[in-house]
Amino acid sequence: MTKDVAVIGVGQSSFVRGYEGSIRELAFEAFREAMQDAGITQKNVDASVFCSAPEYDKQRSPAGVLAEYLGLIPQPTLYIETLCSSSSTGVKIAYSMIKSGLHDVVVVLGFQKMSEITSAESQERMGRGADIQWESPFGTMMPAYYAMYAQSYMANNGLTYDDLTAVRVKAATYGVINEKAVYRKGVKPQDFDPKNPEAKLAQLVALPLRVGDCCANADGSSCVILASAEKAKALCKKPVWILGVGAASESVNMAARPDCSKGLSVAYRAAEQAYKMAGVGPKDIDVAEVHDCFTIAEIMAYEGLGFAKPGEGKELIRARETYKEGRIPVNLDGGLLSKGHPIGATGGSQIRTIVLQLRGEAGQMQLKDPEIGLVHNIGGVGLYGNITIFGR
Amino acid sequence: MGFEKFGRKSFTSVTKTAKFVDILATGKIDGTACKKCGTKFFPPRADCSVCFSKDMDWFDMPQNGKLETFTTSYYAPTGFEQDTPYTMGVVNFGNGLKLFARLAKTVKTEDVKVGMDVGVRSMKYDDGQVSFEIVKI
Numbered sequence: 001m002t003k004d005v006a007v008i009g010v011g012q013s014s015f016v017r018g019y020e021g022s023i024r025e026l027a028f029e030a031f032r033e034a035m036q037d038a039g040i041t042q043k044n045v046d047a048s049v050f051c052s053a054p055e056y057d058k059q060r061s062p063a064g065v066l067a068e069y070l071g072l073i074p075q076p077t078l079y080i081e082t083l084c085s086s087s088s089t090g091v092k093i094a095y096s097m098i099k100s101g102l103h104d105v106v107v108v109l110g111f112q113k114m115s116e117i118t119s120a121e122s123q124e125r126m127g128r129g130a131d132i133q134w135e136s137p138f139g140t141m142m143p144a145y146y147a148m149y150a151q152s153y154m155a156n157n158g159l160t161y162d163d164l165t166a167v168r169v170k171a172a173t174y175g176v177i178n179e180k181a182v183y184r185k186g187v188k189p190q191d192f193d194p195k196n197p198e199a200k201l202a203q204l205v206a207l208p209l210r211v212g213d214c215c216a217n218a219d220g221s222s223c224v225i226l227a228s229a230e231k232a233k234a235l236c237k238k239p240v241w242i243l244g245v246g247a248a249s250e251s252v253n254m255a256a257r258p259d260c261s262k263g264l265s266v267a268y269r270a271a272e273q274a275y276k277m278a279g280v281g282p283k284d285i286d287v288a289e290v291h292d293c294f295t296i297a298e299i300m301a302y303e304g305l306g307f308a309k310p311g312e313g314k315e316l317i318r319a320r321e322t323y324k325e326g327r328i329p330v331n332l333d334g335g336l337l338s339k340g341h342p343i344g345a346t347g348g349s350q351i352r353t354i355v356l357q358l359r360g361e362a363g364q365m366q367l368k369d370p371e372i373g374l375v376h377n378i379g380g381v382g383l384y385g386n387i388t389i390f391g392r
Numbered sequence: 393m394g395f396e397k398f399g400r401k402s403f404t405s406v407t408k409t410a411k412f413v414d415i416l417a418t419g420k421i422d423g424t425a426c427k428k429c430g431t432k433f434f435p436p437r438a439d440c441s442v443c444f445s446k447d448m449d450w451f452d453m454p455q456n457g458k459l460e461t462f463t464t465s466y467y468a469p470t471g472f473e474q475d476t477p478y479t480m481g482v483v484n485f486g487n488g489l490k491l492f493a494r495l496a497k498t499v500k501t502e503d504v505k506v507g508m509d510v511g512v513r514s515m516k517y518d519d520g521q522v523s524f525e526i527v528k529i
Contacts, residue, residue, distance in 0.1 A: 124469035133407060134435040137399020137523070138480055138494050139465065139472035147463035148482065155461070155506035207464040207501065254482050255434055255490040260461045 005098045006232035006239035007390070008105075009038025009225035010352035015182040015340035018115045019219035023057050024069035026221045027111045030345070031070050034223035040105070040235060042070075045225070047103045048077040049094050051086035051110040052344030055125050056117065072107065081344070083129050084293065085379030086110060087222060088347030088386040092245050094226045104231045110349070111221040112342035122217055129380045131253045143214055143294065145254070145381040147206035150296035152260035154208060157311040159299065161208065165192045166317045167295040168201070168212050168337055173323070175338025177364045182218040182340030213295040218340030222348030224355075240355045243372070244278030244389035246270035250382050261311070264297075266385025267304025267376060274374075274387040275306075282306035285328060285389075286370035287357045289350035291378040292335040298322075301376050302330075305387070324367065332357070332365040347377040351388065358392050399523050400494075401471045408438035413522060415450060419514050421524045423489070424448040434489055456529060457485035459510045464501045477501070483510055483526055495526045503528065 011033025013019075019026050027050075035041070048070070050063040059065055067077040082089040087110025094106035114122055123141040130140050153159035172187035191201045192212055201212030232239040248269035251257050258265055275281055282305055290301035302313035307321075307328050316322050322330035333339050333353040336346060354373035356362040375388045394410035396402045397417075415422045423434035428445040434453060439446050462481030472478075479495040481504070491512060495504065511529040516522050 118470075120468070120470045120473070123467070124471065127469045128403065131435075132403040133395075135492055137402050138492070139400055139468050139475060139478060140480065141465070141467070141469045143467070144463050144465045144480060147465075148461040148480075151463055152461040152506060204464075204466045206466065209463075253435060254492040257490075259484075260482070 003241040004229050005095050005226055005242045006229065006236065007224055007242070007351065007355050008227045008232050008236040008239055009034040009040070010355045011035070011037055011223040012180055012349050012352050013221045014180045015218040015220040015342055017182060017218060019113055023059060023062065023111055023113050024066055026113055026219060027066045027109055028069060030221035030223035030348070031107070031109060034107070034225050038225050038236065042072055044235065045072060045075060045105050045107050047075050047097060048072045048107040048109065049080055049090040050077065051080045051090035051108065052112050053081055053083045053086060053129070056112055056114050056122070066109065070109070082384040083379035084291070084341070084343045085347055085377040085384045085386050086344040088351065088375060088377035088388055089247070089384070091224055091226065091347065091351060091388060092247060092386060095242055095245060098226055098228050105225065105227045108224045108226065108348060109221065110345040110347060112344040113219045114217045114342060115219050119217065129383070134253055142381065143209050144206040146294040146296055147209045148254070149260045149263070149300065150208050153296060153299065156261035157314070159314050161192070162189070163299065163314040163317055164208070164213050164295040165189050167292065167298045170317065170323060171292060171331060171335040171337035174332050174365060175334030178334045178339055181334045181338050182216050183334070183338045187212065209294055209296070215293050215336040215341040218342045220340065220342035220345040220349070222345040222352060224348045224351050238359045240358045241391050242388060243280070243391045244274035244276070246273030246277070246387040248385050252380070252383055263300035263303050263310070264378065264382030264385065266378065266382050267301060267387070270385045270387040271305050274389050278389040278391070280372060280389065284372050285374045286372050287332065287354060287367055288328060288330045288374040288376065289333070289353050290330055290335070290376040291346070292331060292337050293341055293378070295337065297378065298330070298335070305374065305376060324365070329367055332362070332367070347375070347386065350375045350377055354390050358390060397520065397522055400475065400517065400521060409436040411450070412436050416514050416522045416524060421453045421512055421514060422450040423453050425451045432489065434491060453491065453512065454485040454489065456509065456511050457483040459504070459506060459508050459526070460484045460490065461506055462495065462504050479504060481526055483512060493524050493526050499528050
């Protein structure tokens with residue numbers, strides 16, 4: 001385990017529906033908070049990395065425009081995208097930039113303004129994050145892909161509707177206390193009662209996933225500032241170190257993938273790399289953020305990360321082991337399900353949550369003295385996967 | 393050109409595998425097989441990722457397999473709204489070959505089960521688009 005690169009500042013805008021401002025103004029919200037958190041000025045920063053999923057706004061090549069608005073020119077800047085995992089990929093790139101010795105302090109800014117287009121248009125764009133030649137012509141969309149995983153889990157691994165509901169109820173428990181979450185209402189199992197016509201969360205989107213199984217689109221930004229060991233020690237009282245990084249990719253087409261009942265291969269592969277690099281295992285993780293874009297995704301994440309054996313992820317939520325009081329607390333900020341999922345900002349937001357936990361600054365969500373935290377951020381339907389492990 | 397005829401709505405028109413659509417119009421669902429190393433691909437590819445050859449042959453996909461998973465979609469992306477609800481799934485033919493497609497409209501959602509025996513066949517939409525679909529056998 002080496003301590004070469006640290007997080008010295010984190011920030012996040014509120015995640016909202018219909019942000020009243022432009023993408024540069026949205027980006028500035030997270031940037032301001034992270035810079036004030038780090039207690040530095042633009043003079044301390046020697047490069048920036050901007051991350052989002054393209055086509056949700058009109059700006060092409062956003063890095064230059066945003067770097068200017070943030071006061072980060074003439075330092076070098078670039079744009080990174082791996083769909084929903086863009087900003088954790090950005091953090092991996094910035095980690096490499098610092099570890100190589102080329103840069104000392106790098107700002108990673110994730111942003112997404114999704115509300116400029118309708119939900120159907122958004123689904124069409126997200127669907128085109130799948131195979132546009134061979135699958136999109138059938139009318140695919142993200143919920144349908146994850147629904148095929150859920151269906152397979154129900155048929156092969158004993159997953160039930162109640163398990164999926166339980167994941168959403170947990171997410172909402174913490175969404176209620178996260179001031180930056182887009183969905184701050186509590187959720188009860190009765191809200192999923194299919195016999196109740198008033199139960200909006202129970203309406204089917206893509207069998208077996210219901211409205212309440214799907215995360216909410218949102219506008220938002222996140223900012224993570226990384227520094228070399230030398231700069232971190234000079235600039236920061238509570239550096240949080242990056243102990244391990246792992247990343248993987250998988251076939252875009254369902255026809256070339258392993259059976260859906262085995263979950264997402266990228267999580268297994270990226271986790272193996274990150275654990276090895278950090279010199280830790282699943283049992284050492286005190287707190288985790290996982291990519292719960294859909295309830296089924298959280299169950300699969302438990303298995304991919306080794307918190308549960310393959311096919312047994314459901315047992316963790318049944319035993320409430322991933323609640324704050326449990327063996328391995330997961331998504332204490334409400335997760336993508338309640339906090340919201342502004343695609344390019346999500347990875348950075350997850351990292352922020354873990355950094356605050358490790359510093360003891362997570363407020364009502366704070367665990368008692370966690371030492372090692374993990375972030376699981378997935379792009380597309382397991383097309384990309386990043387696992388990042390943090391320690392004090 | 394030619395690939396714009398594929399599926400309910402195609403997003404691309406130019407590909408070296410566009411002949412797939414002509415073959416589909418004759419009722420056959422074909423993958424590509426590398427003439428050099430024999431690796432079989434579905435969906436079809438113009439280039440072999442194993443031996444780098446660009447010398448490919450067409451081969452007929454198996455017709456019967458098992459439904460590995462499925463979903464019925466009640467919402468649709470832009471351009472597909474008029475079709476809802478529709479069911480999509482993955483067929484596993486064994487030997488490493490799988491296929492993703494919609495299930496035929498004639499198959500009722502309540503009759504669809506993971507692991508059931510299914511077949512695949514070519515089909516044509518009223519607007520002239522050609523596709524393939526999964527049927528119960």
